[in-house]
Amino acid sequence: MIRRMPDPSAQKVYVQVTAVFYPDGRLLPVSFVWEDGQSYGIDRVLGTIRAASLKAGGTGIRYTCMVRGRGIHLYFEEDRWFMERRE
Amino acid sequence: MSPRNILHIDMNNFYASVECLYRPELRGKPVAVCGDPALRHGIVLAKNYPAKSAGVTTGQAIWQARQKCPDLVVLPPNFARYLNFARLARNIYADYASRIEAFGLDEAWLDVTDSKSLIGDGKEIADRIRARIRSELGITASVGVSFNKVFAKLGSDMKKPDATTVISVLNYKEKVWPLPVQELLYVGRATRKKLNRKNIFTIGDLARADQRFLTAAFGKWGGVLHDFANGRDDAPVSDFVESSVIKSIGNSTTTPRDLMNEQDVRLVFYVLAESVAARLREHGFRCRTVQVHIRDNGLFTFERQGKLARPTSLSSDIAAKAADIFRENYTWEKPVRTLGLRGCDLVPAGVTDNTQIDIFMDEIRRQKQERLEETLDVLRRRYGYYCLQRAVLLSDRPMHINPRDDHVIHPAGVFNSPLKDRETPGKDGAP
Numbered sequence: 001m002i003r004r005m006p007d008p009s010a011q012k013v014y015v016q017v018t019a020v021f022y023p024d025g026r027l028l029p030v031s032f033v034w035e036d037g038q039s040y041g042i043d044r045v046l047g048t049i050r051a052a053s054l055k056a057g058g059t060g061i062r063y064t065c066m067v068r069g070r071g072i073h074l075y076f077e078e079d080r081w082f083m084e085r086r087e
Numbered sequence: 088m089s090p091r092n093i094l095h096i097d098m099n100n101f102y103a104s105v106e107c108l109y110r111p112e113l114r115g116k117p118v119a120v121c122g123d124p125a126l127r128h129g130i131v132l133a134k135n136y137p138a139k140s141a142g143v144t145t146g147q148a149i150w151q152a153r154q155k156c157p158d159l160v161v162l163p164p165n166f167a168r169y170l171n172f173a174r175l176a177r178n179i180y181a182d183y184a185s186r187i188e189a190f191g192l193d194e195a196w197l198d199v200t201d202s203k204s205l206i207g208d209g210k211e212i213a214d215r216i217r218a219r220i221r222s223e224l225g226i227t228a229s230v231g232v233s234f235n236k237v238f239a240k241l242g243s244d245m246k247k248p249d250a251t252t253v254i255s256v257l258n259y260k261e262k263v264w265p266l267p268v269q270e271l272l273y274v275g276r277a278t279r280k281k282l283n284r285k286n287i288f289t290i291g292d293l294a295r296a297d298q299r300f301l302t303a304a305f306g307k308w309g310g311v312l313h314d315f316a317n318g319r320d321d322a323p324v325s326d327f328v329e330s331s332v333i334k335s336i337g338n339s340t341t342t343p344r345d346l347m348n349e350q351d352v353r354l355v356f357y358v359l360a361e362s363v364a365a366r367l368r369e370h371g372f373r374c375r376t377v378q379v380h381i382r383d384n385g386l387f388t389f390e391r392q393g394k395l396a397r398p399t400s401l402s403s404d405i406a407a408k409a410a411d412i413f414r415e416n417y418t419w420e421k422p423v424r425t426l427g428l429r430g431c432d433l434v435p436a437g438v439t440d441n442t443q444i445d446i447f448m449d450e451i452r453r454q455k456q457e458r459l460e461e462t463l464d465v466l467r468r469r470y471g472y473y474c475l476q477r478a479v480l481l482s483d484r485p486m487h488i489n490p491r492d493d494h495v496i497h498p499a500g501v502f503n504s505p506l507k508d509r510e511t512p513g514k515d516g517a518p
Contacts, residue, residue, distance in 0.1 A: 011111060049223075050175075050223040051222055051223055052108060052221075052222065052223060052224055052225025052226075053225070054108070054111065054225055055111065056111070057108055057109045057110060057111045058108070058109060058225075059108070059175070059223065059224055059225050078171075
């Protein structure tokens with residue numbers, strides 16, 4: 001696999017995601033790897049909606065997830081997952 | 088009967104907005120999406136508001152745009168992405184209307200009359216759709232709400248970006264009539280000039296003019312325009328099925344260099360005919376008429392057509408007919424810049440199987456030819472467009488154009504934009 005060097009100025013961070021396809025068609029992420037290599041488990045998916053990210057620049061299915069007590073947005077854009085960089 | 092609720096949705100600066108969504112660093116800077124100058128498609132296809140206020144207009148050559156706006160950011164188009172956004176927008180519309188008529192990629196009419204008791208009136212639905220386009224697609228849209236299609240379209244132009252304009256039976260005289268007459272759909276540059284000569288400058292002037300006078304001056308269209316100006320337009324918003332009815336299949340291309348002689352022209356006709364023929368076969372049609380569109384390098388444009396001896400979906404028949412029409416109608420005063428080819432007068436392929444066989448034509452050979460071209464379709468589907476080509480095309484490599492995959496797109500503004508002749512190389516049955 002080719003891993004691109006992370007671009008610290010970009011607000012769009014593509015992440016590696018482990019997800020489950022359920023028999024009823026749902027697709028839910030289980031964990032993701034942030035650009036520093038750290039893996040985070042997703043404790044709960046609170047909601048999914050189609051949404052654009054003006055900050056990162058893109059649109060996709062947005063998963064609102066709880067990770068270690070914090071809410072995060074994970075976007076599924078066509079065939080890649082991305083997150084917005086936090087300040 | 089109570090008035091209809093029709094929306095016209097116009098996604099603002101569509102191509103440029105999509106590009107700016109994906110490149111947050113460009114927002115606020117003047118941006119234009121332009122064709123490829125190396126292929127001589129180097130004109131502005133779309134621009135954002137900063138570029139617009141600097142004087143950049145759609146249809147300008149890139150160098151003209153740069154003169155107006157030296158720090159203009161020029162981006163190549165990404166049609167696959169725009170098609171995807173158009174599809175996503177359509178999915179939103181489908182939640183509110185069963186009848187959706189696309190007008191290019193970025194515009195659509197919706198008939199939401201029947202959704203009134205379920206969701207709300209026209210304005211409410213318009214506002215909801217705008218909010219969803221903003222949050223789900225990250226771009227904005229202007230919506231016109233009215234009791235007919237013509238006024239709905241006018242309305243979407245009145246307030247931009249991201250706004251709803253309502254033109255009702257009660258207020259259309261105040262809102263629409265003071266507008267210049269060229270704002271009305273179908274009033275282009277030529278018609279505007281003629282109307283102005285008759286002292287008609289606003290839509291109100293047109294509405295108050297005597298219908299008989301207009302019919303005498305402009306023929307049938309005079310009466311139609313008079314009806315439009317008075318809000319009498321009962322054209323339905325065509326639904327999914329109707330809009331997919333194909334009336335003709337065409338393709339046009341501006342070649343990377345000017346065409347100097349008949350050999351060049353024949354070459355391009357072969358490429359276009361193969362694409363047209365392949366699409367005719369794909370949809371199960373044969374055409375009875377071939378239409379040729381020619382533009383010389385002085386930008387003089389005309390169209391000619393001719394009937395075929397019998398319906399065909401063979402590229403060789405279509406290319407030969409096109410070359411005949413060209414030869415009869417072109418005098419080579421100037422080199423050719425753009426060529427278009429269209430098969431019209433379509434008949435379903437099966438029906439013609441029992442037409443009269445021509446005794447002067449080798450029918451067996453013809454059937455073989457058909458099977459050969461069908462095989463070509465299969466091979467190209469599996470191995471790509473360039474896996475098999477006519478030897479004649481090898482003589483001039485830079486002329487390689489894959490009209491089928493290169494730009495299957497409806498540019499904005501079918502009626503009054505300078506892009507008019509860059510018609511869809513796809514299914515151009517829709518208006």
